[in-house]
Amino acid sequence: MKRKMLAVVCLVFSALLLFAQTSKPVVNKNPVTLKLMFFSPELTDQYNDMAATYKAETGNTLDITVLQADYVTVLRAKLNSGDIPDVFMSSAYADNDTYKDYCYDLTNEDFMKQLEPTSMTGVTVNGRVIGYPFLVQSHSFIYNKKVFADAGITVLPRTLAEYDAVCKKLKAKGIQPFATGFKEWWVLPQTAWQVMAPIKDSFGGDYAKFVDQLNAGTVKFSTLKEMNTVFDVLDLIKNNGGPKPMESDFNDQCSMLASGKVAMIHQGNWAEDTIRKTNPTIDIGYLLGPVSGPADKAGIMFDSNQTIRIAKDSKNLKAALDWLRWLTTSDYGKNWIPGKILQLSPIKGAKASKAELAQATMDLLAKKTPNYSWYYQRFPTGTEQGLGIILQGYCAGMTNRQDTLKALDSSYKKIVDASK
Amino acid sequence: MKSENLKRHLRSTLEFAGFTVPAVIVIFAFVELPFLMSVLYSFTKWNGLDKVPVFIGFANYMEIFTNDPNMMQALGFTLLFTVFMVFFTNVIAMLLAVALDSKVRGKNVLRAAFYVPNIISMIIIGYIWRFIFSKGFDSFYALTKIPAFQLSWLGDAKLSFVSVVIVSVWQAIGFYMVIYIAGLQTVPKDIIEAAMIDGARSSTRFFRITMPLILPSITVCLFYSLSSALKTFDVIFSLTFGGPGTATTSIALDIYKTAFSDSRFGYGSAKSVLLFFLILLVTVFQLSLFKKREVEA
Numbered sequence: 256m257k258r259k260m261l262a263v264v265c266l267v268f269s270a271l272l273l274f275a276q277t278s279k280p281v282v283n284k285n286p287v288t289l290k291l292m293f294f295s296p297e298l299t300d301q302y303n304d305m306a307a308t309y310k311a312e313t314g315n316t317l318d319i320t321v322l323q324a325d326y327v328t329v330l331r332a333k334l335n336s337g338d339i340p341d342v343f344m345s346s347a348y349a350d351n352d353t354y355k356d357y358c359y360d361l362t363n364e365d366f367m368k369q370l371e372p373t374s375m376t377g378v379t380v381n382g383r384v385i386g387y388p389f390l391v392q393s394h395s396f397i398y399n400k401k402v403f404a405d406a407g408i409t410v411l412p413r414t415l416a417e418y419d420a421v422c423k424k425l426k427a428k429g430i431q432p433f434a435t436g437f438k439e440w441w442v443l444p445q446t447a448w449q450v451m452a453p454i455k456d457s458f459g460g461d462y463a464k465f466v467d468q469l470n471a472g473t474v475k476f477s478t479l480k481e482m483n484t485v486f487d488v489l490d491l492i493k494n495n496g497g498p499k500p501m502e503s504d505f506n507d508q509c510s511m512l513a514s515g516k517v518a519m520i521h522q523g524n525w526a527e528d529t530i531r532k533t534n535p536t537i538d539i540g541y542l543l544g545p546v547s548g549p550a551d552k553a554g555i556m557f558d559s560n561q562t563i564r565i566a567k568d569s570k571n572l573k574a575a576l577d578w579l580r581w582l583t584t585s586d587y588g589k590n591w592i593p594g595k596i597l598q599l600s601p602i603k604g605a606k607a608s609k610a611e612l613a614q615a616t617m618d619l620l621a622k623k624t625p626n627y628s629w630y631y632q633r634f635p636t637g638t639e640q641g642l643g644i645i646l647q648g649y650c651a652g653m654t655n656r657q658d659t660l661k662a663l664d665s666s667y668k669k670i671v672d673a674s675k
Numbered sequence: 676m677k678s679e680n681l682k683r684h685l686r687s688t689l690e691f692a693g694f695t696v697p698a699v700i701v702i703f704a705f706v707e708l709p710f711l712m713s714v715l716y717s718f719t720k721w722n723g724l725d726k727v728p729v730f731i732g733f734a735n736y737m738e739i740f741t742n743d744p745n746m747m748q749a750l751g752f753t754l755l756f757t758v759f760m761v762f763f764t765n766v767i768a769m770l771l772a773v774a775l776d777s778k779v780r781g782k783n784v785l786r787a788a789f790y791v792p793n794i795i796s797m798i799i800i801g802y803i804w805r806f807i808f809s810k811g812f813d814s815f816y817a818l819t820k821i822p823a824f825q826l827s828w829l830g831d832a833k834l835s836f837v838s839v840v841i842v843s844v845w846q847a848i849g850f851y852m853v854i855y856i857a858g859l860q861t862v863p864k865d866i867i868e869a870a871m872i873d874g875a876r877s878s879t880r881f882f883r884i885t886m887p888l889i890l891p892s893i894t895v896c897l898f899y900s901l902s903s904a905l906k907t908f909d910v911i912f913s914l915t916f917g918g919p920g921t922a923t924t925s926i927a928l929d930i931y932k933t934a935f936s937d938s939r940f941g942y943g944s945a946k947s948v949l950l951f952f953l954i955l956l957v958t959v960f961q962l963s964l965f966k967k968r969e970v971e972a
Contacts, residue, residue: 325935327935328935331723331724334724335723335724335726353724437830437919438829438830438918438919440916440918498825498827499809499827499829499830500827500830501827501829501830501831501918501919502808502809502827502829502830507809636938637936637937637938637939640932640936640937641932641936641937644917644918644920644921645920647918647919647920648919648920648921648922649920650919651830651831651832651918651919651920651922652832653832653919653920653921653922654920662744665744669937670937673720673722673937673938673939673942674722674938
């Protein structure tokens with residue numbers, strides 16, 4: 256009896272195998288397996304969905320490794336040992352220089368013309384395009400619209416004084432104005448550098464000139480008058496950030512905003528997914544961040560930073576380029592970022608994302624609200640954490656403004672010297 | 676007769692080698708060799724990516740001593756942390772060992788309970804305590820209104836030091852307790868009884884008889900707690916990440932940040948070589964001090 260059943264099961268399985276063999280939709284004589292290294296593990300499902308579709312449409316396999324905290328370490332070890340992935344991710348700007356020996360020059364690829372020219376700034380070096388802008392993201396203050404309405408706030412704040420007034424109103428209603436995120440070393444620089452974003456006006460509108468002078472040491476944090484406003488904004492957030500402002504991390508920010516316990520957080524549109532996990536129906540929007548300068552300079556930070564790079568020496572170079580072309584021109588590829596990842600796509604004429612913060616970004620841009628590029632990504636690699644930790648020390652009351660500025664200058668100089 | 680002796684000698688040598696050589700090979704490949712390589716790298720400027728590191732002589736070492744406030748801050752933190760850590764783990768572990776070596780009801784359960792933190796991953800412990808210190812304490816405050824729960828245990832520069840010490844001690848005591856219990860069980864009962872007959876009080880019995888007899892255990896525990904406190908990394912990494920600012924950055928974490936965040940692998944190697952010599956110096960001093968005083972029952 257048992258043996259009979261086994262035989263039947265075997266038969267069924269072999270029949271299934273046969274069918275599986277014959278029902279393959281695409282005939283690809285030389286299927287290629289591409290090795291990819293990506294970060295942002297929160298997008299793993301979307302990566303896998305894309306890889307599955309690509310395999311179904313072309314027969315080529317995408318072998319994607321997704322890492323976060325030790326991404327850079329692992330990538331460097333692989334590049335060093337010659338085990339180079341065909342495709343990998345990095346930041347834009349300063350990382351152009353870091354990985355210059357490994358990146359394929361995409362300037363003359365036909366599909367690159369399908370991308371918005373504004374998203375190319377971060378991946379262009381001396382007129383050569385050496386990376387593919389993957390996502391367009393924005394960050395500023397995010398507010399809970401219901402909490403604002405309940406507190407009777409109808410005019411959205413733009414300047415430091417207006418933010419201060421809003422905080423007083425919220426506190427009077429018993430609502431904590433901010434969740435700081437100050438435990439996270441990457442939140443602090445994002446918050447701080449947005450405040451001095453209009454600094455480009457002092458350098459002919461060109462951030463490259465500003466960063467060049469910072470690198471050369473002719474401009475220093477301790478002599479920038481904008482830093483005073485930076486400290487004022489950090490103080491404001493800290494003083495209105497509840498009893499334990501230094502313990503708030505990304506998850507705390509998202510859950511506090513989602514549950515209506517705080518009114519504002521400084522974050523980017525990537526936070527929306529996490530916020531909606533706590534409160535799927537929340538109504539949120541962007542506030543213009545206060546800046547050092549006139550009120551009409553207040554804006555949001557908007558750029559494409561996450562970058563896809565094709566390895567120059569890859570054995571599967573052509574296949575890797577075919578994949579990028581597919582990602583840019585196929586129906587699935589065009590819909591992938593707005594439809595599945597729910598963020599902003601750099602492809603020309605891409606559909607608008609359904610996500611509320613992505614839409615808010617597009618609305619603000621359409622209204623010609625000031626938007627600034629993520630110029631701090633031009634600072635040498637390593638400064639984000641180094642300077643973030645110094646700003647954290649200031650917020651925890653360990654250093655005063657004078658000493659903080661000195662520490663910023665000396666830390667910046669060290670990393671510049673090391674990267675020479 | 677002579678060849679018989681030689682044979683035996685050869686045999687025991689072979690036996691000895693058979694047991695030790697595999698371990699020596701593994702330790703050489705995975706501990707000594709990387710260490711020697713990091714000594715080499717400590718004389719270079721290397722960002723971890725360039726194919727060829729640039730030889731720069733002693734410049735890295737010069738920088739540590741002349742121009743690195745972060746390293747000095749980390750050194751200060753680590754030394755202070757080590758003092759607190761060694762003192763509290765050993766005293767508490769010894770007290771627990773004495774208590775759990777006597778005839779207490781349920782002592783096996785208690786021994787296990789105190790040992791459990793030692794077998795949980797340090798990273799997990801860091802995250803659990805991070806939750807307790809922030810969300811947990813918030814709830815405790817809402818329930819009890821005790822102001823201590825409202826303090827920022829991980830956000831205040833001074834308190835975060837206390838938090839790191841508390842968690843590290845809590846995690847470590849189980850291990851040292853077991854060593855002390857083992858030591859206490861080797862103390863011959865007849866000597867203690869003799870002392871009792873002579874009229875020695877319990878404190879005298881402990882300090883004059885038990886303590887000298889378990890000095891080997893104390894030597895081991897001090898040595899081990901010293902070297903692990905000087906190298907402390909994982910609890911801090913997951914509990915505070917050295918913050919706020921650099922308030923709880925230990926030397927090991929500073930090395931990690933130098934290498935992997937600043938991309939200065941050569942400079943980080945130089946720091947780790949110095950950390951090695953610091954630990955070597957402190958522990959050799961401690962060992963030679965204590966070995967002299969050990970007595971046999």
